[in-house]
Amino acid sequence: MVEHTDHPTVLQANELSAKLVGWRRRFHQNPELSFQEFRTSRFVAESLSNIKGIEVEMGIGVETSVVGTLTSGEGPVIAIRADMDALPIKEENTFDYHSKNEGVMHACGHDAHTAILLGAAHLLADKFEKEELKGTVKFIFQPAEEATDEKGLSGSPYMVQAGVYDHVDAAIALHMCPWLPDGSAQVNDGYSMANVDVFTAKIFGTGGHGAYPELGTDPIWMLGLVMQALHGIVSRKLPALDAGVISIGQIHAGTASNIIPNEVVIAGTIRSYTTEARDLLSVELKKALSIVGPMGGSYSLDVERGEPALNNDARINRLFLKSMEEMYPELQIVKRPFGMGGEDFGYVTQKLPGALFFLGSGTKDGIKRDLHTPNFDLDESSLPKGVAILTQTAINFLKDGPHPSLIKKMEVKIHVS
Numbered sequence: 001m002v003e004h005t006d007h008p009t010v011l012q013a014n015e016l017s018a019k020l021v022g023w024r025r026r027f028h029q030n031p032e033l034s035f036q037e038f039r040t041s042r043f044v045a046e047s048l049s050n051i052k053g054i055e056v057e058m059g060i061g062v063e064t065s066v067v068g069t070l071t072s073g074e075g076p077v078i079a080i081r082a083d084m085d086a087l088p089i090k091e092e093n094t095f096d097y098h099s100k101n102e103g104v105m106h107a108c109g110h111d112a113h114t115a116i117l118l119g120a121a122h123l124l125a126d127k128f129e130k131e132e133l134k135g136t137v138k139f140i141f142q143p144a145e146e147a148t149d150e151k152g153l154s155g156s157p158y159m160v161q162a163g164v165y166d167h168v169d170a171a172i173a174l175h176m177c178p179w180l181p182d183g184s185a186q187v188n189d190g191y192s193m194a195n196v197d198v199f200t201a202k203i204f205g206t207g208g209h210g211a212y213p214e215l216g217t218d219p220i221w222m223l224g225l226v227m228q229a230l231h232g233i234v235s236r237k238l239p240a241l242d243a244g245v246i247s248i249g250q251i252h253a254g255t256a257s258n259i260i261p262n263e264v265v266i267a268g269t270i271r272s273y274t275t276e277a278r279d280l281l282s283v284e285l286k287k288a289l290s291i292v293g294p295m296g297g298s299y300s301l302d303v304e305r306g307e308p309a310l311n312n313d314a315r316i317n318r319l320f321l322k323s324m325e326e327m328y329p330e331l332q333i334v335k336r337p338f339g340m341g342g343e344d345f346g347y348v349t350q351k352l353p354g355a356l357f358f359l360g361s362g363t364k365d366g367i368k369r370d371l372h373t374p375n376f377d378l379d380e381s382s383l384p385k386g387v388a389i390l391t392q393t394a395i396n397f398l399k400d401g402p403h404p405s406l407i408k409k410m411e412v413k414i415h416v417s
Contacts, residue, residue, distance in 0.1 A: 007327045009123065009395070013388035016119045020383040023118055025097040027111035031086030031104045034144035034154070037064040040084050040114065044141050047118055051125045054139070061162030062155050068121055068139035070128050075135030078397050079164075079171040080390055081345060082117035083110045083145035083155070092374040107376040109176030109361065112383060114141060116174065119387035124394060135398040140164060145344050152304050156344035160351055170316055171354035172393055173345050174386055175338075178369050180360030182379040184332035185324060185389075187357045189314040191273035194243070196306035196342035197282065200267045201289055204298045207262030217296035219264040220253055225295070229288035237284045244272040244281055245340055271340040273309050307344040316355035323392035328385065332360070341371070359386050
């Protein structure tokens with residue numbers, strides 16, 4: 001076990017262990033889907049209102065959002081963000097705090113994120129009450145990280161638009177990591193999680209009788225050639241050193257075995273790190289579909305741009321690493337990108353300096369428990385470490401003050417139809 005018990009922040013975080021486990025299990029047992037986190041947000045707001053010095057606001061940008069503000073009225077401003085929503089997954093775990101909401105599960109660790117941020121609020125409020133810190137901390141409990149609404153937006157862009165991150169100098173967050181054990185963390189500078197785009201395409205032919213294919217045009221035949229072109233995009237069109245992927249998740253066609261349909265519908269996802277790769281993959285997808293023209297077909301393509309890539313600021317990561325080293329000198333640090341998953345904290349890192357790290361939380365039972373799976377679980381001994389690292393990073397930031405080079409305000413354009 002990685003521990004350094006004489007550090008005051010570690011000691012305080014460890015004292016909260018039982019509460020952290022209780023909060024996390026309460027959230028786990030009562031999961032709520034994106035934009036529906038009503039009970040969760042009420043509990044969070046009530047918990048924050050019981051902490052001396054924290055001003056609580058609800059419904060900023062999203063009805064189920066909660067923002068707690070702790071301030072001395074002057075000094076640097078840092079935001080700490082946690083997401084609260086669950087996934088439409090039927091849980092297979094059988095422990096006594098498994099989901100009571102059938103078909104909904106905390107399979108991505110947001111229950112832990114929420115509990116950890118509540119813990120950090122307790123610790124930082126104590127520092128402010130003792131007048132040990134100057135500045136402002138905003139505790140941002142964000143709804144709807146996992147899904148988008150009818151406008152194609154998740155919770156983060158709504159809160160950015162509503163001004164939650166205005167006049168904030170830096171933002172930090174964490175994510176539970178089942179592929180690393182407790183006592184480890186994964187940190188990466190720059191692009192660390194992917195741009196997320198979703199596409200739907202239709203290939204049109206005339207259709208016809210299955211016995212007389214020569215009398216019509218067959219969109220299923222065309223799809224075979226489109227699929228070959230599509231799957232060659234990443235390997236032959238994208239620069240070899242760029243990260244990117246195009247995956248098909250759905251194919252729909254036909255009503256009977258002897259009827260050639262007049263259209264085929266495919267849907268999938270496009271993932272990338274850089275803006276250049278994102279644009280190139282969309283252009284090449286259109287080219288792959290255009291080959292149906294010479295075969296007598298036509299097509300339509302709709303690409304919905306989702307969250308931008310998570311771009312971790314190296315200067316914020318250095319604050320994470322400083323806090324980890326002073327509290328947990330034996331902590332295993334893994335430095336590599338987190339993968340092609342999406343994270344709508346990317347909207348925040350577009351606007352201001354920010355970073356998110358992955359906290360090792362793999363269980364010790366030897367069972368593979370990946371994110372977004374029915375048996376996901378985590379090692380709860382990692383919870384106090386998450387509290388301590390976020391808390392100490394905020395403390396160090398407020399005490400040192402933002403370096404002038406860290407203050408980088410950007411206009412973020414988020415399209416709402």
